Amino acid sequence: MNAESSVGAQPTASAPKRFALPSPARRALLRAGLTGAAAVGVSTALGAASASATPTTTSRNRPGTPDEALRELAVGNRRWRTFRQRHPHESPAVRQSLTSGQEPFAVVLGCIDSRVPPELVFDQGLGDLMTVRSAGEVLDEAVLGSVAYGVLELDIPLVMVLGHQSCGAVKAAVAADESGESLPAHIQYIADRIAPNIDRTKEGDARVDATIDANVRAVRAALAAEPDLAAKIATGELAVVGARYELSDQRVHRLA
Missing domain, CATH: 3.40.1050.10 (Carbonic anhydrase)
Incomplete structure (x- = not known):
């Protein structure tokens, strides 16, 4: 992977139509909803705990x-x-x-x-x-x-x-x-x-x-x-x- 381009450099091409991202409050709701839905789905199908957005304690560098x-x-x-x-x-x-x-x-x-x-x-x-x-x-x-x-x-x-x-x-x-x-x-x-x-x-x-x-x-x-x-x-x-x-x-x- 070449390193000529600086990381995060802004492009010269014009950007297509932008999509609105949710507000902080809606993101919090989204996080809760996705985590809860995953937990229900996995526990119902497999009887196991779901992986959430919470970082795992076993970091791998x-x-x-x-x-x-x-x-x-x-x-x-x-x-x-x-x-x-x-x-x-x-x-x-x-x-x-x-x-x-x-x-x-x-x-x-x-x-x-x-x-x-x-x-x-x-x-x-x-x-x-x-x-x-x-x-x-x-x-x-x-x-x-x-x-x-x-x-x-x-x-x-x-x-x-x-x-x-x-x-x-x-x-x-x-x-x-x-x-x-x-x-x-x-x-x-x-x-x-x-x-x-x-x-x-x-x-x-x-x-x-x-x-x-x-x-x-x-x-x-x-x-x-x-x-x-x-x-x-x-x-x-x-x-x-x-x-x-x-x-x-x-x-x-x-x-x-």
Whole structure:
């Protein structure tokens, strides 16, 4: 993962429409509601206690700053792409410790593509990452709320928007834009959200490839512009970064 771009640097691309985040009072209610709902669901189905937003007491040297979190992801990706995975934090002791709380150190907003599971490409384990996935990393209210929950309720110091080489959602959006034909059912919704980021200065495969990067940057910009997240960025508590995974060599690198 390249380090050329400063952590939390503001993007030059204009941000898409912003989504309103809940007030502090509503966030407190959200925390109580999510924790309670999880407890009911898990206890009913499995007879076990749920993992809440309360930090677990068995800390595993959790990265506490954006830079530390980025370094941990970079090291994990290096293990992945050199076939030296450790598959950490899967032991019975870790599983048991996580019943009392969780302390993920990064939110990864990635694509649904089956070839890019964040826990694998960063060689992380249970309780390490909060992953949110949508086709083409499309940002809507549910996705934004999920990212905001990780940052505002769990104090996660890093949000990474992770695009990838040969993204099918971007390919479909570009093809629909060029042909003028509508895509089936709800897939058109995805294409419509990606369409403003299409790089029309390129042609063919180069257009798709450039749009993958432009889409990541636009989603990153939209997240970084949210007032509650921006406030944390301003104090250095949070970084929101864009990155890309290359299927050809399994490398993750930052997008400036």
